[in-house]
Amino acid sequence: MTRATIRGWQIVHRWSSLVCTLFLLMLCLTGLPLIFHDEIDALTDDAPPLAQLAADAPLRPLDELLARALAERPGEVGLYMSFDEDRPVANITTGPAPDAAGGDMTITAFDQRTAEPVGVLAEDGVMHFILQLHTDMFAGLPGMLFLGVMGVLFAIAIVSGVILYAPFMRKLDFGTVRATRSRRVQWLDWHNLLGIVTLAWTLVVGLTGVIHTLADPLVTQWRDHDLAGVTRVYDARRLPPPDPARLASIQGAVDTARAAMPGNRVQFVAFPGVAYSSRHHYAVFLQGDTPLTKGLLTPVLVDALSGELSAVRPMPWYMKALQLSRPLHFGDYGGLPLKLIWAAMTLFTILVLGSGVYLWVAKRRHAQTPARAPPAPAIEQWMPAE
Amino acid sequence: MSAGxxxxxxxxxxxxxxxxxxxxxGLIAALIGDGLHDVLAWIALALPVVAVVVAQAVRRQ
Structure with a gap:
């Protein structure tokens, strides 16, 4: 690598990192508690435990649960129904209209065996605040997309950092920290070591985060273009959206979907007109049973008026990418040890970001001290002596 | 390999x-299965962290 090439990559590395560092530090600091949100939620959950019933207690029809939910929220319509993995609980989301904003939705959990409500899922509290800050900094879609751009800069910083690693390490063994040298040199060595060992993890978590920032546009694209293939016949007949009060049985829709894809588990049902369905269908989302297929949902579309099967519609590639990036970003797919590794990697990343800023400041200060500064401070000054 | x-x-x-x-x-192992796959993932993903600790133990100059 020529000196000019190194200088060029240094400029790329310096500016891509400087622009994104503050936001990446925020993402790391908010991400740390989010890794453990299941454990934290379980600790702070003050809802009473479920009633003790026989293990094979029969489940009530989902329509009964839905009727209970709507009775408690007069004037609202059903939007989503999701199913807990580890207990017989259905979470029913209601809102004033199918296109209601997230803040107007209410999520109530029901025991499927008794059709009794067992708690309202609150979208507030410290963890929710942290999640919002991490997702969009309370700025909605523009905030998400902005963080996506920061993620792309982060990836550029990582790649340029790896390229610069080579000239720095030409005369050093892997892992060397020159403890007898100045503080700057020691931090440079730490920056290089921690940066290079976390390389693959930061790239994966960073880029899956970038994919997440595109979630809203991707879901809209999927609904308006992919699902539109199923609803074309409805549009051709100019059918109005179904009256929410006259929908077919939701239990029937779930049973139809299960029969269409035996061996799969129902993760959630989207009601007609919401973001995850067409205006004319219940979209029943089925999942497999490995961490991989659990994330890759397949929607089965059931006509919301007739209750008949319309289509089994596997997700297009961009929705699969979005769903696959969920576990890879969250680190919640391999038990507590995986989460602890996620936390360790996050701490390493914080050190890399912090030492990067320190090195930049230290270098500028060094350059501004006339007695010590060479005319143009070069990368070579911190490289091992020839 | 000697420094220099x-x-x-x-x-x-x-x-x-x-x-x-x-x-x-490690990232992929935990995705495609549970149980042994998870254990393999923990070991593989812990290696970068272990490498830092080991390098400090043997390479302090």
Missing amino acids: RARGAWAIFAWPGLLAAATMI
């Missing part, structure tokens, strides 16, 4: 490359 002699890209990126490969194997 310049080394090529292969030597420089041998350890980082192995650790990156271990990371990817």
Whole structure:
């Protein structure tokens, strides 16, 4: 690598990192508690435990649960129904209209065996605040997309950092920290070591985060273009959206979907007109049973008026990418040890970001001290002596 | 390899490359299964962290 090439990559590395560092530090600091949100939620959950019933207690029809939910929220319509993995609980989301904003939705959990409500899922509290800050900094879609751009800069910083690693390490063994040298040199060595060992993890978590920032546009694209293939016949007949009060049985829709894809588990049902369905269908989302297929949902579309099967519609590639990036970003797919590794990697990343800023400041200060500064401070000054 | 002699890209990126490969194997292992797959993932993903600790133990100059 020529000196000019190194200088060029240094400029790329310096500016891509400087622009994104503050936001990446925020993402790391908010991400740390989010890794453990299941454990934290379980600790702070003050809802009473479920009633003790026989293990094979029969489940009530989902329509009964839905009727209970709507009775408690007069004037609202059903939007989503999701199913807990580890207990017989259905979470029913209601809102004033199918296109209601997230803040107007209410999520109530029901025991499927008794059709009794067992708690309202609150979208507030410290963890929710942290999640919002991490997702969009309370700025909605523009905030998400902005963080996506920061993620792309982060990836550029990582790649340029790896390229610069080579000239720095030409005369050093892997892992060397020159403890007898100045503080700057020691931090440079730490920056290089921690940066290079976390390389693959930061790239994966960073880029899956970038994919997440595109979630809203991707879901809209999927609904308006992919699902539109199923609803074309409805549009051709100019059918109005179904009256929410006259929908077919939701239990029937779930049973139809299960029969269409035996061996799969129902993760959630989207009601007609919401973001995850067409205006004319219940979209029943089925999942497999490995961490991989659990994330890759397949929607089965059931006509919301007739209750008949319309289509089994596997997700297009961009929705699969979005769903696959969920576990890879969250680190919640391999038990507590995986989460602890996620936390360790996050701490390493914080050190890399912090030492990067320190090195930049230290270098500028060094350059501004006339007695010590060479005319143009070069990368070579911190490289091992020839 | 002794300090002072310049080394090529292969030597420089041998350890980082192995650790990156271990990371990817770990990330994917936990995705495709539970149980043993998870254990493999924990071991593979812990290697970068272990490498830092070990390097400090043997390479402090």
